[in-house]
Every structure is written in C-alpha cells, then in structure tokens.
Amino acid sequence: MTVFAAASLTQAFTEVGDAFEEQHPEYSIRLAFDGSQRLRVQLDHGAVADLFASADERQMDLAKESGLLVSEAVAFATNSLVVAVSSRAGAHVDSLIALAGDNVKLVLAHPEAPAGRYALAVIDLLAKSPDFGPGYSARLLENVVSQEPNVRGVLQKVALGEADAGFVYASDASTAENVSTLPLPEQANIAAIYPVAVLRTAVNKMAAEEFIQFLISPRSQSILQDHGFGPVPSKAGSKSRRLAGAHRES
Amino acid sequence: MASITRRRSIGLPNTGAGMGGAATLLYVLFIGLPVGALLFKAGQQESFFTTLTSGPALTAMRLSLVTSAISMVVIVLVGTPFAYLLARSKSPLLRLIDTLVELPLVMPPVVAGVAMLMAFGRRGVLGAPLEDLGITLPFTTAAVIMAQVFVASPFFVRAAKLGFQSVAKDHEDISRTLGVSPWCTFWRITLPLAAPSLLTGLALSWARAVSEFGATIMFAGNLTGKTQTMPLAIMSAMETSLDTALVLSVLLVLGSLTVLAALGYFAQRHWQGEA
Numbered sequence: 001m002t003v004f005a006a007a008s009l010t011q012a013f014t015e016v017g018d019a020f021e022e023q024h025p026e027y028s029i030r031l032a033f034d035g036s037q038r039l040r041v042q043l044d045h046g047a048v049a050d051l052f053a054s055a056d057e058r059q060m061d062l063a064k065e066s067g068l069l070v071s072e073a074v075a076f077a078t079n080s081l082v083v084a085v086s087s088r089a090g091a092h093v094d095s096l097i098a099l100a101g102d103n104v105k106l107v108l109a110h111p112e113a114p115a116g117r118y119a120l121a122v123i124d125l126l127a128k129s130p131d132f133g134p135g136y137s138a139r140l141l142e143n144v145v146s147q148e149p150n151v152r153g154v155l156q157k158v159a160l161g162e163a164d165a166g167f168v169y170a171s172d173a174s175t176a177e178n179v180s181t182l183p184l185p186e187q188a189n190i191a192a193i194y195p196v197a198v199l200r201t202a203v204n205k206m207a208a209e210e211f212i213q214f215l216i217s218p219r220s221q222s223i224l225q226d227h228g229f230g231p232v233p234s235k236a237g238s239k240s241r242r243l244a245g246a247h248r249e250s
Numbered sequence: 251m252a253s254i255t256r257r258r259s260i261g262l263p264n265t266g267a268g269m270g271g272a273a274t275l276l277y278v279l280f281i282g283l284p285v286g287a288l289l290f291k292a293g294q295q296e297s298f299f300t301t302l303t304s305g306p307a308l309t310a311m312r313l314s315l316v317t318s319a320i321s322m323v324v325i326v327l328v329g330t331p332f333a334y335l336l337a338r339s340k341s342p343l344l345r346l347i348d349t350l351v352e353l354p355l356v357m358p359p360v361v362a363g364v365a366m367l368m369a370f371g372r373r374g375v376l377g378a379p380l381e382d383l384g385i386t387l388p389f390t391t392a393a394v395i396m397a398q399v400f401v402a403s404p405f406f407v408r409a410a411k412l413g414f415q416s417v418a419k420d421h422e423d424i425s426r427t428l429g430v431s432p433w434c435t436f437w438r439i440t441l442p443l444a445a446p447s448l449l450t451g452l453a454l455s456w457a458r459a460v461s462e463f464g465a466t467i468m469f470a471g472n473l474t475g476k477t478q479t480m481p482l483a484i485m486s487a488m489e490t491s492l493d494t495a496l497v498l499s500v501l502l503v504l505g506s507l508t509v510l511a512a513l514g515y516f517a518q519r520h521w522q523g524e525a
Contacts (some may be wrong), residue, residue: 037489044492088373105389107471113490144469145389149485157471161373162388 001207002030002048006055006114006194008079008151008169012227013053015222020211035113035150043068043199049237050202051211053194055079055169056114060195066236068087070205073195076215078230080189081115081122082170083182084155089164090180096126097167100139107146107166115151118190119167125188155179161212171228193233261345279422285503292496301497310477310483311501317391318459319480321398325406325455330448333410334436338419351411355404362400363468370396370469394477398459405458409451449517453510460506 005013010033017029032039036054040063043052052068053076054060060073085093093104110117127137145163148154154166159176168193173181196215198208214220216232225231292298301307311454336348354362370377370387377387387393419441425435441448463481470477472486487495 036487041488043490100330110472110489111488112486144473146473146477148472149467149489158370160367162367162371 001027001050001202001204001211002032003051003053004032004034004043004047004049005053006036006039006223007033007152008055008115008172009033009053009194011150012171012224012229015223015227016215019219019223020214022196023214024210027211029211033152035109035115037110037112037114038149040066040068043201046068048201049199050204050208051196053196054114055192056117057193057195057199058117059114060197062141063089063197068201069201070198070200070202072199074212074216075193075195075233076212077194077224079169079171079192079219079228080230081118081167081184081192082173084158084167084168084176084179085182086158086161086163087166087178087180088161094182096182096184097132097136100132100136101141104143105145105162106140106143107148107154107163107197108144109151109154109167110147110149111203111241111246113148113150114192115154115167115169116147118192121190122167122184122188125190126184129185129188144202145208166240174228191230194229260465288496288503292500295493295497297493298497301494301502306474306483307494307498307501309430310478310480310498311505313391313394313475313478314460315505316482317394318398318456321336321395321402322452324399324458325403326448326452329403329407330410333407334414334440336407336411337414347389350406351407353404354401359401359462359464360468361464363397363465366393366397366400366465366469388469389471389473389477390471391476394466394479397465397469398462401462401465402455402459406448406451406455409447409454410444413447413451414440415449434470446517449513453513453517456513457506457510460502 001108003013003017013031013033017031021027032049034193036056036059039047039052040054040059043049043063050061052063054063054073057073060069063069064073083096083099089104092098092101098104099106108119111117111120123137123140126132127134135209146157148157151168151172154163155168155172155176157163158166158168159178161178161223165182172181194210198212202208219232279473295301330466336344336351357365367374367377369375370380370393372378372381372386372388380387387396420433421443425439426432430438461481462479462481463485466477466479467482467485471479472482474483478486480498484495484498484502487498
C-alpha cells in the first residue's frame, strides 16, 4: 500500500508502518513524505496512491473537491506549533519578541503548505495580543528570509544554523539536533488537525480502511504521541473552531 | 568496378536517410510535444495576460535576468583566461585542474547547494569567518549568483577551451614575430577566431544559469524579489495553482528562446564576417 503523508509525519509514520506490517504481514507499506500541498497537487495530476494523510483539513478539502477521495476523511492526530531556534542564535533569540528584532533570520514554510499557513495564523494571533503590539507581525515578517516547500526544510535550515529560527510543529522539534525551542502561548497557538482518507486510486480499499483503523487504535496513537503528536481530536473543540474560521478566510 | 560502386552508392544512403529521418522525427516529437503542450495549455488560460504581467511574475523574471546576466559577466571574465590557460598550457597541474572543470556537471544541483552551504554557510569552512566579519552569504541575491556561476561555468569553460585549442598556435606565433604584444595578439587574433565557440558556450551557460533550481533553493532560499528566480517562482506557483505555473513556464521558455536566438544570430554574423 502506498501512503502519501505530510512531511511532519516522517519518523512517526515509519514506525506506525512497521507496526502495521507486524500485525498484518500480508501487507507492505510504502511511504512518500512531502509538504501536503505538493502531495495533493501530485495526486491531482495522476499520481497513484492508496491513502493520503494531510497536515491540515484544507489540503484534504481540496483533494475532496478534486474528487480524489473515496470516503470521508478521518482525523487521526493533532499537532501544534513551536518556534525552533538554532543553537548559535539561542543567546539573542530568547523570546518571541526577539523574533521581530533586528538582524534575525527567520524561515517559514510556503504559505500554501499547512505548516506555513498555520505559522501565519499564529503570527496573526500573537500580534493581536497586547504583549506584542500591532507592529509585531510586520516586523517579524520582514525577518523572513525564505519560504521552504515543507516544514522539514524549515527545520533543516534552522538546524544547519543558516536561519536563526523558524516555525515548526511541536513534533518536529525533537527530531533535530542543534535546535532549541520557544513555546507559544496557548491562546496564540493553533490546533493542527491531521486527516487521513482512502483515495480513489487505491488498489485495495479494504486494506486501506484497515490501515486507517490501525491509525486510530491505541497502539498507533501511542507511537504518534511518543513522537510529539496530540491525540485524535474531540468533536468541535474551541481550537478547531478557531482554525476552521482562519481557513475559511484564506 | 564502376557498376559495383554505383550500386553501393545507391543502396546505403537510402537506408541511412530513412533511419536519419525516422530518428529526427522521433526526437522532434519527443521534445516538441511537451513544449507545444505547455504553450497550448497555457494559452488556453483566460487569465494568461494578467498573470503574465502580474507583480510576482515580472519580479521573478527581472531577478532571473539580472542575476543570470551578472553570472555571465563573472563566468566570462574569469572563465576566458582560465580556458585559455587550459588550452595552451602543458603543465601537469593544469591537466589535473582540467578535471575539476567538469565536476559541477556531475553533481546533482541540490548536492551543489549543500556543498556551497558547507563552504559558505554561516557555519561553513569559509562562511564562518566571513560571518564573524559581518558578511553573510546564504539567503542573499549574491548567493543566487554564486549558485548560478557554480553550475553554469563548466559549459562556458569547456566550450572556450575547445575554441582556443582550435586556434592554431602558429597564428599567435606569427603575430608575435611581427611585433604585436601578447595582449593585442589575444584580443585581435585568438579571440575573434575562437569567438563562435565562446558564444555557443555562453549561450549554453546562460541557459543553465537561468534554469538553475536545486542549488538556488538550498543555498539562497526562496523569497520573492530577493532570491525567487523564475524556476523557484514556478515551483511556488505549482503549490497554489497550476494555471499560474503554466503561464510562468511559458514566460520562461519564450524569454529564453529569445535570448538564445539572439545569441545564435550574433554568432552566425560573427562567423560569416570572419570566414
């Protein structure tokens, strides 16, 4: 079975895939990781896969609009953002306010990538908070030196020390060395919802459904949480409502 | 004897022409069809002209043109004397350096980008001391030019070397015995004779520089107006809307064809003038 999965799921899904193959030796899982928006575009243009696991509901909705899905998507994990700071910049980039300072190099994911979209939403929320003031988002965005195709590109530039800081997922932070993190206040953070769906091009739709069932099973959930993801979201939490509002505007 | 020769001369060329014709057709179709399809599908877009003249498209095109022009100046200024030395010298050291010329050709562009980060990045071998002096190279327009020079220079240096090698040293020697200085000899004898090769090399080199993507995105990053060249803009557009990407692709293809045609025209005129 081929699974197209968001870049942020790289380590977690590799482990989940191994666990699934253990339980179901008759299946073998092939994983392709990239920014969710790039995967969706590839599927639009005829790429063949069995499952699509996206880092946001927007890319999944676009996939649905293109008629790529066989059934409704199922949410299987959540995530939130965190600011990754390179070890060499840790001294002077020690707070969220410092991100808008002079001579700071920031990296974001492309605005179309879920991680990029979430980052812009978070920056917007931060600017609305009285601690940061209205000029904050403008000054912070001026510090952006690159828009990477996916969140792993952001992490890599920060880990290499080429960028001072970048917005990545909480689950990404543990995967790189030379990187420390700045937490985001809860009221300014987003709840990223990861949906998964069976694709029309799936060779064995029953097997794909089994994989989804496995994804929401306790074993898989504990693997995902070990990698820094949050649990399957409860119905209509306040955070997901805020996120839904944000993506309707975009 | 005469009849055997005649029979032979009728038989082989026909088969040869047939094979050549079939191969030509296959090649033209394989290369022509995707390009034609691109132009066709892009032309179908209703928003073709608005996208073509939009801010991001023009910004990316201008950046591509400016950076590739500067890259060409660098490559020609440094590459010409280098190629001349490679062509004339018999030193074993230069034989070794000769192999270095081809190296960027066999490196995947992304690897070239990583290598440049390792050398010129903020933690790089040369980059770290530069950083202490306040000079940062990654994520700058200069980095775009550096990436282009790295990947495109082999095309020019190779062609220039072959061009200089084809100029018989005798011509230069005669010129020297007539009292003409080495510099003047080079400028008025060697260079004009090697010019067609140089221009061809320049055209190939420019084409490679303009289409550079992997090393650019790795070393220079992706930011509109500063480092987002046409290939990067097309990639970014692909994430959002295929239609925009199609239009930008057409802009790049047509723009490049224009420049290459102009270079070809000047090369032809020059060649015919000197012949």
